[in-house]
Amino acid sequence: MKALRKLRPAQTQRNRELGLLLFVFVINAAALALVQLGVQGAIDSTFLVYCSALDVLALAIHVVLRLRARDADPFVVPIATLLSGIGIAMIYRIDLNGTAEGWDMLAVRQLVWCAIALAAALAVVIALRNYRVLFRYTYIFGFVGIGLLLLPFVPGLGLEAGADVWVSIGGIVSFQPGELAKIALAIFFAGYLVRTRESLTSVGTRFLGITWPRARELGPVLVIWAVSLGIIVLQRDLGTGTLIFGMFIAMLYVATGKTSWVMIGFALVIGGVAIASQVLPYVNSRFQNWLNPFDPANIDANGGSFQLVNGLYGLAKGGFIGTGLGQGRPWMTPLSQSDYIFPSLGEELGLIGVFALLCLYMVFTSRGVRIGLAGQDDFGKLLATGLSFTIALQVFIMVGGVTRVIPLTGLTTPFLAAGGSSLVANWIIVALLLRISDAVRSRPRVVIG
Structure with a gap:
């Protein structure tokens, strides 16, 4: 009886996950069907059958979790599956208004990449029995992360595609190494902060009601800040630089509990962006498009605020309930399947739809934070x-x-959004959260007999 009581909570978790997954499959299939009805007036079962392969992979992850990680969080996989399915439906919807067919359709490529991403997550869950082993390779992951960020500068690998963040393998497969770099750097930051936590939380100077760290503790923060600025300057990638520095400051705050680190981080971000906006033409143009998007001098389809303005018009067109899947005109915005997929969804799903998507992200994040705070292991x-x-x-x-x-x-x-490297990286994050949550919730089990 004691063994049954031990196993019942884990069994309930997996049953809850299975129920949510089946509900997600229905929503994703309905979204694709509505897209086809809205654009073509009829349902084509061929693409629906292709998308069912993703359902099979998601169920495979569920089965593996039921066998090897029964205490893993039951909400993470369904939320990621639903978001991925909605993304494929919107990309497919925009493809239907173009002339691309077969492999040239971004939806087909996204479908293939999604399958690869799910397979990668499945491999991580199976191979990584104990996530704590990653702590042993803290500095190796740091070097790997930096190496991935430098890959676009390797002759023969880098691609000229706006920001210098793409690499190509054999001229066939292209991806953004920065997406995988953020995972490697997150592992490095976690291991580094565990090792240096005591010195970072040492007594500093009390000023304005806040204990400020000593100058020598600021060294690591300034180094990461300089690396982030280097990414912005050399790769013309404001997003990745901001993301890496923000991730480090957030983890630093969790490790130390000192609000002074957050204030220092904000000050460095504001100072760095202010300097970059005055010195770098790339960053300056971003700010001009942001501050004056409707200025005729900035509305330029070749790199001005044309995309931003069209995206805003699309969101306005969607209103409260949206035009309906397949009923809007999201393709009028350049990069509506990637950078501007959120306005595309906002036009056809409306404020209610995008609010629901943001709620999904909120729940996903809260589950991850809850997993972290529930654990006794600092790493x-x-x-x-x-x-x-x-x-x-x-x-x-x-x-x-x-x-x-x-x-x-x-x-x-x-x-x-459309993008293979992003999908793979984010599903690996899902796998890591599953493994950590299983370790946090696991209890010694009594074996009968």
């Missing part, structure tokens, strides 16, 4: 919190950029 706590905050910050940067809350940067909206 797992920092890693789970850092990875969750990375997703939240990336959503804020992209949604804030397309809605003109902040200047737009070159990131992707997690799980939704």
